[in-house]
Amino acid sequence: MSVKQQKVIVVDSDKCAGCHSCEMACSIKHFGDCSPYHSRIRIQEFRDVNTFIPVMCQACKDAPCTKVCPMNARSRLDTGAIVTLEDRCIGCRACIYACPFGASHVNPETGKTMTCDLCMEDELGPWCVKACTMQQALQFVDSGNAALAKGRDWAKKLKEEYEPPKADETDFSFSFSVK
């Protein structure tokens, strides 16, 4: 049985610096203006501890929003994204209450909900991923490779722990220990 490869956006919140570029790109793509409230990806800020977590629709395999929607307006596209069909949606916000991530948002212009549609009709790919050039906290990968980058990072950390770097020629006798 062949596994259908679909592309997903993988979020690495450790790398996010909270610049909100992805929100702006999403807003420009879907609404043509700049506002974080028009974005389908939102960065949750915890600035007191310098932590930023991008929250977006994960297109869950067994998605609760598709089950709770009374009008069956939440439907999965061929690309793997789950979108709200605007002609069916009645704006009851049931998908917002059911979403475990809080990734479904109300479209302030229509009152209906909106989630990430992966910008599939665009040959550039998702604009938020393209906007995240600096930190690369967002990656657009095949669903089979979703854990690849994270596993590699973790393995690298493990490798460094077991194999300390060789002594450099530079004199670091005054240096503080930087980890």
Add this chain to the structure above:
Amino acid sequence: MHGWKGNRLRIDMTNRTYEVEPLSESYFKKWIGGRGFNSDVVYHETRQGMDALDPDNPLCFGSGALCGTFAPLSGRTTVSARSPMTCSLLGSSVHGHGDTNMGGAFGPMMKYAGYDQIIVKGKADELTWIYIEAGKVIFKSAHDIWGLGAKKATIKIQEELHDPDVKVALIRPAGENLVRFACIMNTFSASGGRTGMGCVMGSKNLKAIAVRGTQPITITNPTEFIKAAWALREEIHNSPSAIRRMAEGELWISSMSEMQSASTRTKMFPPVI
């Protein structure tokens, strides 16, 4: 009008009133950015020989056309007033123009609230902080947060408003006690430290300004705009200066340390080849 929101908010601390002043497009085209609007206001609304701690000294928060959009390096806020630190160009003891530039999310949130510029005048008779939201300005007592640092006061304000997204520009104990080089802080860590604007804010008995807004900023040609912004970003990220700064920090500390010209002699950063 695209980019700019077209409004200026004037707050009078003495009478606890406020007024929204719509501005023409030609005014914005003339002055372009926050420093421009602020300089115009400070030039025209201060008298000769005015003291920086005078209640009529206008404390202006301004941001530019691109602030709050996708354009790289755009999210800055300029704070201007007659400064307690500077003297006029002629060398007299009169206080001169001062402005400071800060990062953080206060400027973009000010634009989302619908204002390009906020001007605070007058002096409150008790300790106050201001909440600006959806065309309203609410004056609140700052007795609870007076004396707190940036982090604690911001968290307290956010808890009081039940809104973690509200952006706060505030002064810390230095500004409250009118230290002449006090700075204005926003979003915990972004600071406007030059020319003592915190002292001017403290002289108005104003502890903090909290802003919340949800209006979008419109753009004339979104697709062309984002393509230009992407190209500019690529250029910035690939420029040798930026690469070096990313590795060594803003002050190029390791090279300065090698030349022994840094004020600290830590060799904290390994040399970059």
